[in-house]
Amino acid sequence: MLLSPSRLHQILKSDAAKTVVLDSTWFMPNSSRIAAAEFSTKRIPGSRFLDLDEVASPHELGLKHMLPSGEVFARACEKFGIGRSSRVVIYDTHGVFSSPRALWMFKAFGHQDTAILDGGLPRWEAEGLPLDQQEAPQDEAENITYPTPTLDSNAVRSYGQMVYNSGVNPSQFEFVLDARSRGRYLGTDPEPRPGLSSGHIPNSFSLPFNLFLQNNVAPNGSSCAKPSSTLWAQTKADAVFKGDVSVIATCGSGMTAAILWLGLQLLSVKQVSIYDESWTGYALRPTSKIEKSQ
Numbered sequence: 215m216l217l218s219p220s221r222l223h224q225i226l227k228s229d230a231a232k233t234v235v236l237d238s239t240w241f242m243p244n245s246s247r248i249a250a251a252e253f254s255t256k257r258i259p260g261s262r263f264l265d266l267d268e269v270a271s272p273h274e275l276g277l278k279h280m281l282p283s284g285e286v287f288a289r290a291c292e293k294f295g296i297g298r299s300s301r302v303v304i305y306d307t308h309g310v311f312s313s314p315r316a317l318w319m320f321k322a323f324g325h326q327d328t329a330i331l332d333g334g335l336p337r338w339e340a341e342g343l344p345l346d347q348q349e350a351p352q353d354e355a356e357n358i359t360y361p362t363p364t365l366d367s368n369a370v371r372s373y374g375q376m377v378y379n380s381g382v383n384p385s386q387f388e389f390v391l392d393a394r395s396r397g398r399y400l401g402t403d404p405e406p407r408p409g410l411s412s413g414h415i416p417n418s419f420s421l422p423f424n425l426f427l428q429n430n431v432a433p434n435g436s437s438c439a440k441p442s443s444t445l446w447a448q449t450k451a452d453a454v455f456k457g458d459v460s461v462i463a464t465c466g467s468g469m470t471a472a473i474l475w476l477g478l479q480l481l482s483v484k485q486v487s488i489y490d491e492s493w494t495g496y497a498l499r500p501t502s503k504i505e506k507s508q
Contacts, residue, residue, distance in 0.1 A: 217331055232300060235305070238315070239307045240267070240306070249307070256346070258338060258343075262294045266279040270282050273495075278467065279315070280491070291325075301328075302327065304328065309427075310438060310439055314473050318369070323365060371388075381416070388462050391474055392464050393422060393464065394420075395422055400412075400420075405497075411497050423465065423470040423473040457483055461478060462486075462487050467494050472488060475488055
């Protein structure tokens with residue numbers, strides 16, 4: 215599920231025809247940076263740009279980057295030259311931030327030969343590997359067909375399922391882990407989205423996503439996924455990580471929840487889903503029960 219830059223470089227030299235590399239960089243809405251523009255001027259040679267807000271389903275509340283339909287996913291794969299047997303490697307320019315979200319999407323639609331570049335573009339660059347810094351060419355239609363896949367319903371959770379889960383007996387509910395900062399979870403810090411209440415879903419627990427990352431692995435301070443042994447020591451929830459209890463990851467908008475999903479996968483936890491709407495979708499609904507610290 216994780217590839218080092220040196221390993222990806224070897225793959226691209228020996229088996230480039232089967233491998234498609236995607237840049238899935240995404241920035242918070244309040245950022246002045248534009249991912250597609252940065253991709254156009256610096257990227258791994260031969261890579262394509264995956265816009266997570268574009269390869270998505272429309273949402274009744276206007277939420278971005280929601281999981282696409284199988285048909286939208288398939289057409290995007292065709293655009294990128296991805297077939298069912300293609301090897302897909304995903305990276306971002308943060309290090310590890312939005313690439314787990316793209317990985318989760320591919321896995322949810324059953325594309326198993328998919329991995330992320332550990333440390334992303336910053337680590338690739340820090341290790342002295344080649345970069346393409348010419349203006350990116352326009353995507354051309356690929357002569358390839360990607361059959362419309364079926365979504366794994368166990369990969370994602372809906373608002374209704376979250377409301378139900380928050381009210382059942384603790385011995386029956388799925389274990390909800392919130393990837394936002396502790397202050398946002400407690401309701402003591404504001405949400406980055408104006409007017410949105412902070413706090414948390416009843417029966418959920420705080421596990422900030424940065425606990426699953428190690429920083430400063432490259433001179434520019436990019437992030438990589440932590441080894442599973444370190445994660446185990448930090449989380450200390452043996453029942454969950456042994457797979458005895460199903461886990462739902464949530465965050466602000468469904469992006470960093472995928473970092474928790476990835477970390478749990480590295481711990482061999484199989485029963486992990488993501489609440490796609492996450493806190494934004496939950497807190498926008500006036501009927502939602504919101505808990506805060508006392």
